[in-house]
Amino acid sequence: MKTDNIPNGPIAIDKDVDVLIVGxxxxxxxxxxxxxxxxxxxxxxxxxxxxxxxxxSGGAFxxxxxxxxxxxxxxxxxxxxxxxxxxxxxxxxxxxxxxFLNNGVxxxxxxxxxxxxxLFWAKGYSDYHPENPGGDSIGRxxxxxxxNINSLxxxxxxxxxxxxxxxxxxxxxGYDYKWMNLMLRKPLKAFPIILKAMFKGIxxxxxxxxxxxxxxxxxxxxxRRY
Ligand SMILES: Cc1cc2nc3c(=O)[nH]c(=O)nc-3n(C[C@H](O)[C@H](O)[C@H](O)COP(=O)(O)OP(=O)(O)OC[C@H]3O[C@@H](n4cnc5c(N)ncnc54)[C@H](O)[C@@H]3O)c2cc1C
Numbered sequence: 111m112k113t114d115n116i117p118n119g120p121i122a123i124d125k126d127v128d129v130l131i132v133g134x135x136x137x138x139x140x141x142x143x144x145x146x147x148x149x150x151x152x153x154x155x156x157x158x159x160x161x162x163x164x165x166x167s168g169g170a171f172x173x174x175x176x177x178x179x180x181x182x183x184x185x186x187x188x189x190x191x192x193x194x195x196x197x198x199x200x201x202x203x204x205x206x207x208x209x210f211l212n213n214g215v216x217x218x219x220x221x222x223x224x225x226x227x228x229l230f231w232a233k234g235y236s237d238y239h240p241e242n243p244g245g246d247s248i249g250r251x252x253x254x255x256x257x258n259i260n261s262l263x264x265x266x267x268x269x270x271x272x273x274x275x276x277x278x279x280x281x282x283x284g285y286d287y288k289w290m291n292l293m294l295r296k297p298l299k300a301f302p303i304i305l306k307a308m309f310k311g312i313x314x315x316x317x318x319x320x321x322x323x324x325x326x327x328x329x330x331x332x333x334r335r336y
Contacts, residue, residue: 116158116267127152135162138332139217142224153336160333161270167325170232170253170284173214177222178252182231186250188212194237194244218252227331228255232285256281256310257327258319262334269333272326280311281323 128149131137137153144151159165174191188211195207221227232251240247259266276282282290286307289300314321322330 117264118158119155119160119268122152122154125152126150130154133162134160134333135164135329138329138336139221142220142332142335146220146224157270158268159270160265160268161326161329163325165270165326165329166273167328168253168284169323169325169328170235170251171218172237172251173218174211174250176215176218176250176252178218178229178231179250182233184231184233184246184248184250186246188215190244190246191250192244194239194242194246197242197244198239221331225331225335226261227257227328229253230255230285232283232288235284235288251284253284254323254327254331256283256307256314256321256323257330258314259322259326259330260318260320262330265333266320266330269326269330272322272324276307276311278308278312279315279320280307281321281327282307283323286323 129140129144129151131140131144131151131153134153134155141151141153155162174194175186175188179186191211192208195211196204199207218229222229229252231249232253233248235249235251236247237245237249239245259269262269286303289296289303293300293304310321
């Protein structure tokens with residue numbers, strides 16, 4: 111990617127910090143946690159762009175029993191998720207994935223408290239192996255609602271862009287994408303979802319907003335915080 115016209119970020123020299131975070135992908139969440147604990151954090155990034163693979167990803171996060179799921183009516187529990195991971199994760203030590211389970215809820219709460227992101231449950235985005243104990247075909251995946259990256263102001267130039275975009279300006283979440291693919295089979299459900307995404311994208315432009323979704327939205331929401 112050509113980066114000649116991307117302004118350099120601030121250069122950190124001789125900084126004294128409590129937490130040094132290498133890389134501006136999910137590491138930005140570590141900085142949020144540090145901030146809340148009153149620790150001075152510094153994120154260093156080797157490229158001209160902020161967001162890493164996180165900004166290029168689908169931005170969907172699988173975090174069991176989180177408050178977004180509960181508010182949406184999910185009956186998920188950490189015990190069910192433990193049974194599920196116990197059935198499908200064969201190689202990693204249990205203490206590793208239990209640490210993921212035990213800290214997931216707090217991470218989602220932190221994201222909601224400390225960023226401008228509006229997160230939602232992509233209900234119906236099934237677990238990949240729902241037939242296993244604790245598996246759930248209604249899913250546990252959440253993602254960000256479309257986010258206006260122009261709210262980053264001049265810093266928008268330093269946000270790593272998503273690798274793909276729709277042919278017309280419209281933010282496509284993972285949830286939308288599923289329904290777009292079902293347009294021919296379920297037009298009554300899919301069509302309004304597509305229209306809404308188009309309305310957000312094209313309508314947003316009229317108000318100077320550039321709406322994006324997926325990992326680009328997630329990274330932008332984290333970047334906005336800094
Ligand atoms: C197309 C695609 C779609 C995906 N979709 C999903 C999804 O929907 N859900 C999901 O959970 N996962 C998804 N993933 C995987 C997910 O994107 C990654 O696991 C996640 O982003 C990794 O986060 P990270 O913070 O470890 O790394 P990154 O987000 O890549 O951040 C690392 C940062 O560190 C910087 N860096 C590296 N070395 C140095 C150094 N020495 N000094 C300073 N900076 C350095 C890099 O430049 C980069 O900016 C997807 C991946 C891809 C490629």
